[in-house]
Amino acid sequence: MTKEEKLSTKFETRDIVVPGDLLYEGRIRTGENTFRREGNVYSNKVGLVSYSQDRVSVIALEGTYTPLVGDLVVGMVIDIALGQWVVDINASTDAILTITDAINKSFRTNFDMTKVLDVGDVVVAKIVDLDRRRTPILSIVGRELGKVHEGFILKITPSKIPRLIGKKGSMINMILRETRCQITIGQNGRILINGRNREDEELVVKVVHKIETEAHTSGLTNRIQEYLREIKEDRK
C-alpha cells in the first residue's frame, strides 16, 4: 500500500463496519456491498471491510440471497402454472422452472407435469438465466440435479455459505470426511443433509450452527475440526 492510499482508508482490513460508514476517500473501484456517493466509497451493509490494491469491498455478515447465474440452489415447488413450475428459492422473487428445463426430451401438450414434480417437492437446481427485472430461470437437467427423495433441509444465513464451504472447499470437505453424510449446499442458504444415521446428521446440524454463529472469526476450520473431534470422543 502506498502512503497516499493509507491516508484515504478509514478502517483496517477486517474491521466491522455498518451501513453508511465512509470506507475510502477518493478514486477506487467499489467492490461488493459498497456504493459511491459524492466521489467517496461507503458501506451499505454490516460486514467486514476489506481493502485490496485497487478496490474496497465489504464481506457481508448478514444478507438475503441474491440469485446469480450458475448458482446451485435448493428450492421448493410452490405452484404449477402453464408449462412451468414456480419454485421458492428464498430470494426476493420466486424462480421459474419450465418443462424443457426439467426433462431432457420432447413432450406432448397433454404432458402430466405432476408426474415429474408436484407442489411441495424439493429440488436441487441450477440458475441458468436471470434478468434484474425478471424472475430467475432454473434447470434440473444435469448431474446431481433434480428432485430430492430423502434427507432434510437446514437453513442458514445465505451470506455465510462461503464460510461453510471454506477456502477451496476446505471446510465442507473436512465436514464430509468427519461426518460421512451427503451434504448439498444451496447458495440460497438451504443445506440438504442426508446421513446414514441420525447421530451423524445431528453432528452436521451442530457444526453448521457453530459455523453460522462464528462465521466472522479467524481460524474457523481448525476450531471446527477440534469441535467435531470433541463431540465424537464424548460419544465414545
Next chain:
Amino acid sequence: MSKTTKKKTTKRKTSKKWARVDGRKPDELRPLHIESGVIPNADGSAYIEMGRNKIIVGVYGPREMHPKRLSKPNSGVLRCRYHMAPFSVDPRRSPAPSRRDQEISMVITDAIEPALFLERYPRSVIDVYAEIIEADGGTRCASINAAAVALADAGIPMKDLVSSCAAGKYEGKIVLDLGDYEDKKGESDVPVAYLPKIDQVTLLQMEGIMTQEETEKCIELAIEGCKQVYEAQKEALKKKYGMVEGAEEKEEEPDEEETVEEAEEE
C-alpha cells in the same frame, strides 16, 4: 427564553433550580438500550428500550409481495406496521389498528425509505413490523431507531442508518427526548428522523405552539440527539459480533484466513 417565564417557573416550583420531571438535563436523552438479532425466525430484528418505551421490531424480506397488485414493477416496496400492544398503555387499548397507528406506520415508512436501495428489488416487498410493548412517549422515534437496526441486521443494503429523536418545549424550556408526561403537559413536540452520515432530515413533525426561533432550536437539539442515538445503534449492530470464545484476535493472522472471494465450491 424571556425573563417573565423564568420567574413563573421558579415561583411555581419551590426548589430554586429548574429540573425536568425525571431529573434529566435539558439536552439529555433517556437511558437508551438497543439489541439486534432478537427474533431468530425473522430476517432481521431489534429490540429497543428508550426510557420506559419497549419496542420490538422484526424485518422480513425482500420477499415476494402479496397481494401482487400492490407491488411495483420498477422498484421494491417498504411496508411498515406500527402497532401498540393492548397492554402497552394504561388504560388498556383496543388491539385493532387505530387511525393513529396507520398514520405512524406511514410516517415511519417515509422516514426510512430514503435510506434504502429499493430499486434493487423490483416486485418485492420489505416488511417491517414494530410492536410497542410498553409506551412512554416518543414511540415513533424509538420505532424508527429500532427499525433501522433491524434492517441493517437483515442485511438489506442501506445508504445510512436512520436515527430519530424528539425535542420540544416543556415549561418554557427547549428540552430533548420528551417522555410521556412532558409530551402531554408540555407546550410543543418536534420529532425528527435524521440520516447522520448523509446529513439529511427524513422526518419532521411538529405539534403545539412555538416561535420560529424556538422551533429552529428544537430541530437543532433533536439532530444532536439523533447523533447520540446513532452511536448507540452502531454499537448494537457491532455488539452481536463480539468476541467468540476460543477465536483468535482478528489482527493476528489475516493471511491464513479463508476469504469469501476465494471460497468456491469444488
